[in-house]
Amino acid sequence: QVQLRESGPGLVKPSGTLTLTCAVSGESIRSGNWWSWVRQSPEKGLEWIGEINDSGTFNYNPSLKSRVTISVETSNNQFFLKLSSVTAADTAVYYCATNSYCARSGCYGTYQYYYMDVWGKGTTVTVSS
Amino acid sequence: DIVMTQSPLSLPVTPGEPASISCRSSQSLLHSNGYNYLDWYVLKPGQSPQLLIYLGSNRASGVPDRFSGSGSGTDFTLQISRVEAEDVGIYYCMQTLNTPRAFGPGTRVDIK
Numbered sequence: 001q002v003q004l005r006e007s008g009p010g011l012v013k014p015s016g017t018l019t020l021t022c023a024v025s026g027e028s029i030r031s032g033n034w035w036s037w038v039r040q041s042p043e044k045g046l047e048w049i050g051e052i053n054d055s056g057t058f059n060y061n062p063s064l065k066s067r068v069t070i071s072v073e074t075s076n077n078q079f080f081l082k083l084s085s086v087t088a089a090d091t092a093v094y095y096c097a098t099n100s101y102c103a104r105s106g107c108y109g110t111y112q113y114y115y116m117d118v119w120g121k122g123t124t125v126t127v128s129s
Numbered sequence: 130d131i132v133m134t135q136s137p138l139s140l141p142v143t144p145g146e147p148a149s150i151s152c153r154s155s156q157s158l159l160h161s162n163g164y165n166y167l168d169w170y171v172l173k174p175g176q177s178p179q180l181l182i183y184l185g186s187n188r189a190s191g192v193p194d195r196f197s198g199s200g201s202g203t204d205f206t207l208q209i210s211r212v213e214a215e216d217v218g219i220y221y222c223m224q225t226l227n228t229p230r231a232f233g234p235g236t237r238v239d240i241k
Binding site: 036038040045046047048051059060061062095097110111113114115116117119120121122 | 130160161162166168170172177178179180183184189190219221223225228229230231232234235
């Protein structure tokens with residue numbers, strides 16, 4: 001059963017870069033699946049940040065596109081989020097998430113699924129000097 | 130980009146009574162494979178988001194059968210047949226047909 005765990009600094013200075021890691025266990029990250037980042041703040045609710053698959057193909061939220069990079073490291077079964085030029089508006093709880101069916105069985109073609117039934121516990125990131 | 134809206138944004142409920150949340154998308158979420166790419170999540174205080182309903186009407190594993198999802202195309206509904214106190218939280222619909230994926234603004238459900 002796939003499990004996810006986020007890690008990273010809880011405090012980032014304004015204009016700095018936020019870097020988070022999501023460690024994947026229970027399934028290989030090379031499974032024909034998409035791996036996602038979502039954040040939650042009281043102001044914006046849940047916000048989709050972006051996703052990546054094991055081939056390195058990614059999709060980003062256009063509102064963050066110029067600042068966000070999602071990458072994958074198959075050798076260590078983990079993926080990453082980098083968000084540059086952060087401001088107080090980037091203060092949020094950051095989650096990594098995925099689809100357990102596709103993680104287990106792989107999903108291809110017209111039967112790719114993006115619903116997220118497995119989530120990490122989340123990590124709180126505060127942007128402050 | 131597909132834009133998601135929800136109504137109401139706030140929903141006070143009485144335990145034991147039914148509740149309903151509406152979600153609309155700016156474009157049809159019906160895929161050529163026959164599935165509607167519309168999911169429902171709930172965010173409860175201190176917890177990670179939880180998937181309730183996927184692909185429009187499929188209840189996720191472990192979700193009580195008092196939760197149901199319906200609709201197709203651009204109009205969807207999440208129904209709770211009998212609200213319980215533990216159902217308090219913020220409910221979000223989300224489209225995953227196209228990128229960028231998008232959540233609705235959320236509906237806050239609390240007890241009257």
